[in-house]
Amino acid sequence: MNQITLHPITSPLVGNMLVPGDKSISHRAIIFGSLAKGTTVISHFLDGEDCMRTIHAFQAMGVKIKKEEQRVTIESNGVEALEEPLKPINLGNSGTTARLLLGVLAGLPFHTTLFGDESLTKRPMDRVAVPLREMGAKIDGRFNGKYLPISTRGGQLQAITFHPPVKSAQVKSGVLLAGLLANGMTEVIEETKTRDHTENMFQAFGGEISIDGNKISVKGEQTLTGTDIQVPGDISSAAFFLVAAAIVPGSKITITDVGLNQTRTGIIDVLQKMNVKINVEEEKFIGGEPIGKITVESSDIKATDIDGDIIPRMIDEIPIVALLATQAKGTTIIRDAEELRYKETDRIASVVHTLNKLGAKIEATEDGMIIEGGTPITGGEADSHGDHRIGMMIAIASLIAKSDTILHQPDSINISYPTFFDDLAKLKK
Numbered sequence: 001m002n003q004i005t006l007h008p009i010t011s012p013l014v015g016n017m018l019v020p021g022d023k024s025i026s027h028r029a030i031i032f033g034s035l036a037k038g039t040t041v042i043s044h045f046l047d048g049e050d051c052m053r054t055i056h057a058f059q060a061m062g063v064k065i066k067k068e069e070q071r072v073t074i075e076s077n078g079v080e081a082l083e084e085p086l087k088p089i090n091l092g093n094s095g096t097t098a099r100l101l102l103g104v105l106a107g108l109p110f111h112t113t114l115f116g117d118e119s120l121t122k123r124p125m126d127r128v129a130v131p132l133r134e135m136g137a138k139i140d141g142r143f144n145g146k147y148l149p150i151s152t153r154g155g156q157l158q159a160i161t162f163h164p165p166v167k168s169a170q171v172k173s174g175v176l177l178a179g180l181l182a183n184g185m186t187e188v189i190e191e192t193k194t195r196d197h198t199e200n201m202f203q204a205f206g207g208e209i210s211i212d213g214n215k216i217s218v219k220g221e222q223t224l225t226g227t228d229i230q231v232p233g234d235i236s237s238a239a240f241f242l243v244a245a246a247i248v249p250g251s252k253i254t255i256t257d258v259g260l261n262q263t264r265t266g267i268i269d270v271l272q273k274m275n276v277k278i279n280v281e282e283e284k285f286i287g288g289e290p291i292g293k294i295t296v297e298s299s300d301i302k303a304t305d306i307d308g309d310i311i312p313r314m315i316d317e318i319p320i321v322a323l324l325a326t327q328a329k330g331t332t333i334i335r336d337a338e339e340l341r342y343k344e345t346d347r348i349a350s351v352v353h354t355l356n357k358l359g360a361k362i363e364a365t366e367d368g369m370i371i372e373g374g375t376p377i378t379g380g381e382a383d384s385h386g387d388h389r390i391g392m393m394i395a396i397a398s399l400i401a402k403s404d405t406i407l408h409q410p411d412s413i414n415i416s417y418p419t420f421f422d423d424l425a426k427l428k429k
């Protein structure tokens with residue numbers, strides 16, 4: 001489907017909902033389950049296109065992975081059993097698969113070629129290729145390995161101490177995974193803490209990892225053991241509905257069984273700062289990940305400044321927060337978010353272009369944006385540009401638009417949230 005017409009909403013959004021499994025945790029569960037010896041069973045796995053890329057990559061290396069809806073079973077004989085893939089591996093649109101898989105391939109003694117779609121082909125891979133080469137991996141590709149397609153020949157790796165030059169959980173995770181396959185103790189020292197699902201997953205699979213503030217140390221050449229993983233709901237997917245409830249008058253939505261990992265809950269802090277009526281209840285810990293429920297009601301929204309250490313804790317939520325800010329009282333300024341320029345699209349440019357087209361008043365800056373509040377959304381035509389989060393931002397904007405919105409390339413939403421429109425429909429009364 002190339003385009004769909006979205007109508008403004010005529011009644012509040014009301015109800016309880018579950019969101020699909022966390023994308024970051026789903027990727028990692030496949031990777032760790034494939035590296036571990038034994039059986040891993042994953043429940044509430046994200047059935048999105050990106051996570052399927054990770055499954056296919058490990059199947060191409062001989063791992064037995066069976067998927068029945070949101071349940072995935074992995075039977076693996078561990079790292080030593082992984083085989084040289086017969087063909088180049090297609091990573092589609094998935095940056096997480098690319099950066100984490102490079103870390104794994106760095107330690108495997110065979111040749112692979114990785115490629116992706118048009119968007120992934122433009123995203124930087126040198127941020128992970130450089131430290132992996134320092135550990136001893138052979139990595140080459142377009143622009144000296146800065147961009148896909150990339151070929152690897154891994155092997156004997158030496159542990160390093162690494163200070164990531166960018167605030168990126170993908171880079172950290174790539175090096176930690178290579179560290180698992182290296183000789184010695186690999187250390188990653190982050191300037192700002194990024195999402196820590198890789199660290200939690202090491203522990204869930206019986207691995208030794210130590211965390212001291214922002215320093216993470218992983219012992220090389222350990223054997224991991226298969227386990228059961230229950231994936232929490234993805235707070236990055238929930239964010240679209242949290243904002244929808246806040247901006248559609250009379251709404252009240254509760255999202256249950258959603259991940260509340262501190263390294264991901266910047267969106268909750270921002271909603272609170274913006275005067276959104278929100279209630280959060282942490283209920284349990286599963287596999288080192290806190291899970292609970294969030295209730296949001298329509299609110300009188302206030303502008304705020306968003307910058308500094310909170311940015312990595314809400315990096316994927318900035319497009320939908322930008323929409324929220326268009327409905328706030330006052331001007332919202334987002335800074336320190338230059339990393340947005342290296343996502344599926346340049347999300348500073350695509351958010352500003354798209355929301356302005358729909359009636360907002362936003363100015364792009366080098367590392368963020370300045371958003372004028374209280375601007376009505378007019379509707380019209382808008383394109384996801386193949387970016388799932390831009391597609392969902394447009395769909396939520398269309399709810400409060402003055403007229404219909406034609407969304408081009410809605411299929412991109414299948415990357416992270418294939419049931420998005422069904423879930424939205426269930427909240428309409």
Ligand SMILES: O=C(O)C1=C[C@@H](OP(=O)(O)O)[C@@H](O)[C@H](O)C1
Binds near residue numbers: 169
């Ligand atoms: O590690 C992960 O699972 C992710 C880390 C973030 O990317 P960066 O590490 O590039 O910031 C985020 O934007 C992406 O959606 C998923």
Ligand SMILES: C=C(OP(=O)(O)O)C(=O)O
Binds near residue numbers: 050093096343344389
């Ligand atoms: C940036 C994202 O994902 P990835 O880097 O895995 O493509 C995202 O999901 O918003």
